Amino acid sequence: MLVGDNVKAWQGPVRIGKSKWFIVEGDEYQEKFRLFKPKAIIIPSLDYDHPDYFKNKEVYLKSFYDFLNENKNAKLVTTVSVLEALKARGETFDVEDKKIFTESNFILPGEAYKSNCMLAIKMARIFGISADDIKHGISNFQGVGRRLDFYTKENDSIFVVYDYAHHPAEIKTTILALSSKYSEHTLVAVFQPHTYSRTKTFIDEFAQSFEKVYAVFFAEIYASQREAAGDINIENLIIKTHKLQPRVYRLRDFEPETLKKYCLKLEKPLILFMGAGDIWRYAEKFAELISSVQLNPH
Structure with missing residues (x-):
């Protein structure tokens, strides 16, 4: 296989x-x-x-x-x-x-x-x-990497999850799956769009994908070797999304420590990182911060 x-x-x-x-x-x-x-x-x-x-x-x-x-x-x-x-x-x-x-x-x-x-x-x-x-x-199936991948223990009070979702349909599916299983948690999405052409083509669908989360943070568009630049930027997606979701932020304005403080104010936060680029690196760093909080709650 x-x-x-x-x-x-x-x-x-x-x-x-x-x-x-x-x-x-x-x-x-x-x-x-x-x-x-x-x-x-x-x-x-x-x-x-x-x-x-x-x-x-x-x-x-x-x-x-x-x-x-x-x-x-x-x-x-x-x-x-x-x-x-x-x-x-x-x-x-x-x-x-x-x-x-x-x-x-x-x-x-x-x-x-x-x-x-x-x-x-x-x-x-x-x-x-x-x-x-x-x-x-x-x-006996334990899952695959980059699909609903828990970066913290599933029984922790604060969850950090990474998923490879980078298409509007995948994003909606992932959010719906986690919302149904962890309905008592406050779901915060962190999304890094992958390629300029995909972001431009599906910008309306992307904007509609985050209606069911408490808040969404957008990282900058991840370029690829075949597409180093484009005529769209993350601000375009933020503006579109803000018409449907009141809490929309630009991730570059939040260091991991600042994002941690934002999430710790929420009731049972579940922070979902999504994207096919390098957003998993931010997720790993963020999970380490969150884990230290859970190990030392006082």
């Missing part, structure tokens, strides 16, 4: 098994997933992204449509909405898959992660894996 980040139980992104099957996580950027000729395909969702490569949503969807046409004999497992969007034939999870999920101990919260897990259950059953083995695998 090969996935895009470290699987915590493996302490790495790769695991070598003994079967003939090779499971790989594909990447849609530059249509790299079309290099594969798979026997089976799982498409968890279709959220238009990478506007520097895919000029619009139609081009994005066509890439997946062409991929399925190139692999007509592959078993397809996906959601009803993806089947409809691609006008494709395939399978989705059913009552038996939901039953297996319910009888397992899956650690990730939220409906999106639940859906992803049930798609994996469906594919496992197609390949003849027993219900008991599937339940064992799910119940």
